[in-house]
Amino acid sequence: xxxxxxxxxxxxxKTETAHMFRALGVPVYDADxxxxxxxxKGGAGxxxxxxxxxxxxxxxxxxxxxLSAQVMNDAAAFRKLEQIIHPLVRTDQKSFMxxxxxxxxxxxxxxxxxxxxxxxxxxxxxxxxxxxxAAVQRQRVLARPGMSEEKFNTILSRQTxxxxxxxxxxxxxxxxxxxxxxARQVAAIVAQLTGHEATSDRQDL
Numbered sequence: 001x002x003x004x005x006x007x008x009x010x011x012x013x014k015t016e017t018a019h020m021f022r023a024l025g026v027p028v029y030d031a032d033x034x035x036x037x038x039x040x041k042g043g044a045g046x047x048x049x050x051x052x053x054x055x056x057x058x059x060x061x062x063x064x065x066x067l068s069a070q071v072m073n074d075a076a077a078f079r080k081l082e083q084i085i086h087p088l089v090r091t092d093q094k095s096f097m098x099x100x101x102x103x104x105x106x107x108x109x110x111x112x113x114x115x116x117x118x119x120x121x122x123x124x125x126x127x128x129x130x131x132x133x134a135a136v137q138r139q140r141v142l143a144r145p146g147m148s149e150e151k152f153n154t155i156l157s158r159q160t161x162x163x164x165x166x167x168x169x170x171x172x173x174x175x176x177x178x179x180x181x182x183a184r185q186v187a188a189i190v191a192q193l194t195g196h197e198a199t200s201d202r203q204d205l
Contacts, residue, residue, distance in 0.1 A: 001100065002107045002193050003123065007115035008130030009159045010152070011141035013175030013182065017130045018111045020186040027100055031112040034092045035085060039064065048084045053077070072154055086118060106194050116160045116168065128189060129169035131162055132176040 006021075006028075008014040018028045038045030039062035049067065050057040056066040071077040093110065100108050109128075112120050121127050132140075141152050166172055173185045 001105055002125045003097075004107060004109045004189075004193065005115045005121050005124030005127045006109050006111045006130065007113060007121075007127065007165060009137065009162050009165070010113075010155050011137040012130045012132050012162070013140075013173075014111065014113070014130040016179070017173055017175065017182060017186060018109065020183050021109045021190070023183075024187060024190050026107050026109055026190060027096075027105055028109040028111050029093055029096050031089055031093070031110070034089045037092075038062075038085065038088055039067075044088050045085060049081070052080055052084060072151065078158070082118075107190065114159070116165060117158070121168070126170040126193065127168065128171040128173060129162075129165045130173045130175055131166055132174065134162070136176045137162075 006014065006018065008017075018030065021028050035045075037043055039049075040046075041060035043061070046057060046060065046062055049062055053067060053070045056062055056070065058066070067081070071081050097108065110120065110124060112118070115121050115124075115127065138152070141147055142149070171189050173182055173189075175182050
């Protein structure tokens with residue numbers, strides 16, 4: 001089984017790209033979704049996060065806005081949060097991978113925003129970086145509800161620069177040329193790694 005790590009800075013189009021891999025039948029592990037699940041009522045992250053950051057738990061779940069208010073502008077607090085979350089995500093990822101190995105799946109994508117920052121690339125056979133020009137990235141991100149220049153810049157400061165990601169990538173998917181073009185890039189990567197042409201079941205490409 002080939003493990004393809006996928007990463008990209010905020011606003012680069014990684015979520016849509018993950019959908020394109022899934023449309024070709026490639027299993028995708030979504031690290032962001034795993035974190036969301038850890039924050040839900042009954043999630044494994046709720047108690048340790050509330051103990052470390054009192055007041056962020058509401059009705060048995062982590063309130064992301066309250067948590068963000070405590071960690072967004074505090075690097076030390078953010079590192080504490082990572083020390084709680086990262087091991088839990090790794091455990092979840094191992095369970096996901098174990099099932100695929102048992103099923104002899106030829107290719108899996110690990111969708112991890114902080115792949116390089118957390119050292120996850122070391123466990124991957126190849127790495128694909130989703131990218132777009134800085135102006136496109138900024139426009140996309142600042143259009144999001146609740147986003148500000150300050151928050152955007154803080155998030156960027158915690159991510160490996162796009163230029164460095166591109167330099168370290170085995171593949172780069174450019175997302176500023178439309179969905180059809182991005183889908184062709186994804187299909188070409190899948191074909192190269194699996195040795196056969198990939199066909200999408202999506203109707204909107």
